[in-house]
Amino acid sequence: MITIRTTQIDNRDPDVIDLGIGQPGFDLLPLRIMRRAAAVRMAEGDATFLNYGYEQGDGRFRVALARYLNEQTGVEVDAGQIMATAGASQALDMICTYFTEPGDTVFVERPSYFLALRIFADHKLNVVEIATDENGLVLEALEEALAQHKPTFLYTIPTFQNPSGVTLPAERRQRLVELSAEHDFLIVADEAYHLLDYSACPPPPMSSFDDGARHSGRVLSVGSFSKILAPGLRLGWVQAHPSLLETLTSSGLLDSGGGLAPFTSNLVRVVLDRGWQEEHRHFLRQTYQRRATALAEALHTHLGDRVTFHMPQGGFFIWVALPQGMDAAQLLPHAHQQKTSFHPGAKFGSHPSLSRYLRLSFAFYNEEKLEEGVRRLARVVGIQ
Amino acid sequence: MITIRTTQIDNRDPDVIDLGIGQPGFDLLPLRIMRRAAAVRMAEGDATFLNYGYEQGDGRFRVALARYLNEQTGVEVDAGQIMATAGASQALDMICTYFTEPGDTVFVERPSYFLALRIFADHKLNVVEIATDENGLVLEALEEALAQHKPTFLYTIPTFQNPSGVTLPAERRQRLVELSAEHDFLIVADEAYHLLDYSACPPPPMSSFDDGARHSGRVLSVGSFSKILAPGLRLGWVQAHPSLLETLTSSGLLDSGGGLAPFTSNLVRVVLDRGWQEEHRHFLRQTYQRRATALAEALHTHLGDRVTFHMPQGGFFIWVALPQGMDAAQLLPHAHQQKTSFHPGAKFGSHPSLSRYLRLSFAFYNEEKLEEGVRRLARVVGIQ
Numbered sequence: 001m002i003t004i005r006t007t008q009i010d011n012r013d014p015d016v017i018d019l020g021i022g023q024p025g026f027d028l029l030p031l032r033i034m035r036r037a038a039a040v041r042m043a044e045g046d047a048t049f050l051n052y053g054y055e056q057g058d059g060r061f062r063v064a065l066a067r068y069l070n071e072q073t074g075v076e077v078d079a080g081q082i083m084a085t086a087g088a089s090q091a092l093d094m095i096c097t098y099f100t101e102p103g104d105t106v107f108v109e110r111p112s113y114f115l116a117l118r119i120f121a122d123h124k125l126n127v128v129e130i131a132t133d134e135n136g137l138v139l140e141a142l143e144e145a146l147a148q149h150k151p152t153f154l155y156t157i158p159t160f161q162n163p164s165g166v167t168l169p170a171e172r173r174q175r176l177v178e179l180s181a182e183h184d185f186l187i188v189a190d191e192a193y194h195l196l197d198y199s200a201c202p203p204p205p206m207s208s209f210d211d212g213a214r215h216s217g218r219v220l221s222v223g224s225f226s227k228i229l230a231p232g233l234r235l236g237w238v239q240a241h242p243s244l245l246e247t248l249t250s251s252g253l254l255d256s257g258g259g260l261a262p263f264t265s266n267l268v269r270v271v272l273d274r275g276w277q278e279e280h281r282h283f284l285r286q287t288y289q290r291r292a293t294a295l296a297e298a299l300h301t302h303l304g305d306r307v308t309f310h311m312p313q314g315g316f317f318i319w320v321a322l323p324q325g326m327d328a329a330q331l332l333p334h335a336h337q338q339k340t341s342f343h344p345g346a347k348f349g350s351h352p353s354l355s356r357y358l359r360l361s362f363a364f365y366n367e368e369k370l371e372e373g374v375r376r377l378a379r380v381v382g383i384q
Numbered sequence: 385m386i387t388i389r390t391t392q393i394d395n396r397d398p399d400v401i402d403l404g405i406g407q408p409g410f411d412l413l414p415l416r417i418m419r420r421a422a423a424v425r426m427a428e429g430d431a432t433f434l435n436y437g438y439e440q441g442d443g444r445f446r447v448a449l450a451r452y453l454n455e456q457t458g459v460e461v462d463a464g465q466i467m468a469t470a471g472a473s474q475a476l477d478m479i480c481t482y483f484t485e486p487g488d489t490v491f492v493e494r495p496s497y498f499l500a501l502r503i504f505a506d507h508k509l510n511v512v513e514i515a516t517d518e519n520g521l522v523l524e525a526l527e528e529a530l531a532q533h534k535p536t537f538l539y540t541i542p543t544f545q546n547p548s549g550v551t552l553p554a555e556r557r558q559r560l561v562e563l564s565a566e567h568d569f570l571i572v573a574d575e576a577y578h579l580l581d582y583s584a585c586p587p588p589p590m591s592s593f594d595d596g597a598r599h600s601g602r603v604l605s606v607g608s609f610s611k612i613l614a615p616g617l618r619l620g621w622v623q624a625h626p627s628l629l630e631t632l633t634s635s636g637l638l639d640s641g642g643g644l645a646p647f648t649s650n651l652v653r654v655v656l657d658r659g660w661q662e663e664h665r666h667f668l669r670q671t672y673q674r675r676a677t678a679l680a681e682a683l684h685t686h687l688g689d690r691v692t693f694h695m696p697q698g699g700f701f702i703w704v705a706l707p708q709g710m711d712a713a714q715l716l717p718h719a720h721q722q723k724t725s726f727h728p729g730a731k732f733g734s735h736p737s738l739s740r741y742l743r744l745s746f747a748f749y750n751e752e753k754l755e756e757g758v759r760r761l762a763r764v765v766g767i768q
Contacts, residue, residue: 005443006727007437007642008439034426034647038419038426045415049390050617051616052616054389059389097481115636118636119637122481122635131413142551217501231436231641232433233647252501256503257473308520318399
């Protein structure tokens with residue numbers, strides 16, 4: 001007898017409100033859109049997307065995506081600079097395989113996305129953490145680290161960071177790209193949250209600061225449909241100078257299997273072309289903004305000055321600081337007793353200063369559940 | 385201006401008959417089936433498959449696949465021993481990432497699938513070739529190699545091999561699994577062609593010779609929907625003892641991205657449950673058998689005793705030997721002048737004995753085109 005599981009979070013106690021879950025709520029999944037997209041694409045009659053796909057990704061999909069990114073970010077995007085991937089995680093894994101060797105040093109932000117750290121560990125990379133402030137990566141800290149290390153790449157989440165929610169300003173992006181040229185390292189920019197802005201437009205994606213000519217193409221911007229459409233599609237993209245994409249598209253993996261997402265990218269091309277992606281993103285931004293506000297208000301109401309945080313302007317997360325000296329990980333068993341949960345700061349890097357933080361996601365639950373989750377959390381924070 | 389490419393083989397001269405193409409013909413792609421499957425699955429109303437999927441793969445898909453494999457191979461298959469992947473190539477890449485380190489030695493058959501060799505090279509593995517005969521891997525040669533090397537895994541294509549078409553008999557399979565236990569190496573069995581038998585049922589898949597208890601689970605059987613349904617889905621599976629699957633399902637890649645194919649596996653679950661997979665496989669086997677016969681007859685008619693080959697009993701390929709001393713690679717420019725092509729034997733391994741072979745596929749073209757391709761080839765073979 002095996003358990004029939006569908007999602008990553010099946011089989012949980014339905015009474016638990018786990019504020020650690022960094023996934024879209026089940027109520028936000030675009031079934032109607034995908035049904036219509038599938039029907040439209042299948043009715044086109046052209047079956048070629050069922051065969052091995054072009055290594056860089058379906059041409060019509062890449063043109064549609066380039067147009068969409070151009071419209072939404074204001075930055076000119078060329079379909080020749082886009083490669084389709086099977087999601088952002090697959091892109092990160094592939095970048096590790098094809099750009100690094102075990103033992104290589106890579107830089108990450110402190111804090112950084114804990115599951116990217118797991119992928120780097122799987123590839124046996126030596127991870128060095130760089131300090132961040134309320135505007136993201138601290139470039140002075142980066143320069144100090146560059147004096148001691150020669151990283152293969154810097155992994156950054158420049159916009160609505162996971163977990164901290166902060167966004168790197170344009171001037172820092174510009175300077176970061178200059179540093180990558182001066183010190184010859186790649187920038188792997190995880191921009192999964194870029195299109196989920198609620199109150200302020202972020203600066204352009206990292207890849208748009210890489211003019212190729214002067215800086216010879218050192219930025220790989222990783223994008224994804226997981227946060228703006230549906231994680232189950234396993235569809236993302238890498239935007240980079242063609243010289244960088246070439247390393248990926250000429251791999252044995254793509255030579256053998258062809259493009260990474262012929263079927264799903266053809267359906268999503270319809271979603272883009274019909275305007276349904278923009279419609280859905282609009283809906284998500286409104287919903288997530290309401291949820292972010294509800295979570296922040298609940299924190300103010302129930303935890304008051306026991307916690308501090310910056311109101312995020314996009315993304316999925318609020319990065320909450322407990323009073324100095326408190327350790328979020330020690331609260332976790334108590335939280336579980338209260339039928340709530342979160343990700344403790346220590347998951348997001350090795351530095352002791354992270355231990356008083358906790359990452360709360362406002363993406364998965366509605367406003368009512370979020371407030372109830374915080375109410376439970378407040379009982380726990382009161383304990384210490 | 386970028387070129388809008390969809391498939392791996394767009395933009396080719398339509399007059400060329402390239403017998404190297406190891407893909408299903410465009411006339412064989414199951415558009416009608418996928419249209420119906422999408423409509424059925426979308427109408428079920430359950431949107432959970434659009435969220436992050438269970439790491440091992442959707443439970444209902446794995447149950448449906450286990451039942452199908454059981455029905456078609458006669459071997460009992462447990463859904464707990466199946467993990468969904470994004471195609472066989474992705475599975476091979478992932479096995480390399482999670483079971484090997486650069487510099488590790490792996491064994492392959494001589495000849496072997498040239499693009500698997502590329503994936504192993506990308507992972508910086510040291511490849512040692514083991515001799516094969518008309519019944520596949522020669523176990524005496526394997527034992528000799530085991531006296532000198534300690535491989536992490538042996539990569540084998542046990543059934544309707546690519547490129548040679550040969551099949552490893554049951555006794556050799558049994559002994560191979562015993563050797564893997566005695567010498568502590570893994571067996572990575574690429575069984576992409578297992579379900580495409582035309583005239584003789586193959587022995588059970590490699591994983592069924594691995595009883596787990598006695599041999600502690602050393603076989604990873606890699607399967608795929610690319611050859612029996614549609615490559616563009618990028619959907620495959622690994623069948624192995626749960627202790628082996630655990631290494632893959634607990635990876636950072638799956639922890640971050642979730643299951644590798646929630647969307648496509650849900651559609652294919654419908655294809656399996658409705659009997660459409662078996663219907664399509666029946667159609668493919670009849671079609672490919674006709675094409676294999678046509679290719680073989682054309683070789684007899686137009687090349688006579690200039691070539692020798694074994695009639696394949698399944699799969700995609702005929703492995704043709706030219707007379708001793710001839711080099712297939714040298715014929716290639718002449719073949720291109722005649723608007724035909726093939727894969728020369730030297731691609732499939734490093735041993736000089738391979739150079740007189742050529743791999744011809746009967747999957748992509750209909751009977752008429754196959755005969756015309758061989759007619760062109762005959763002009764070329766006559767040249768030397």
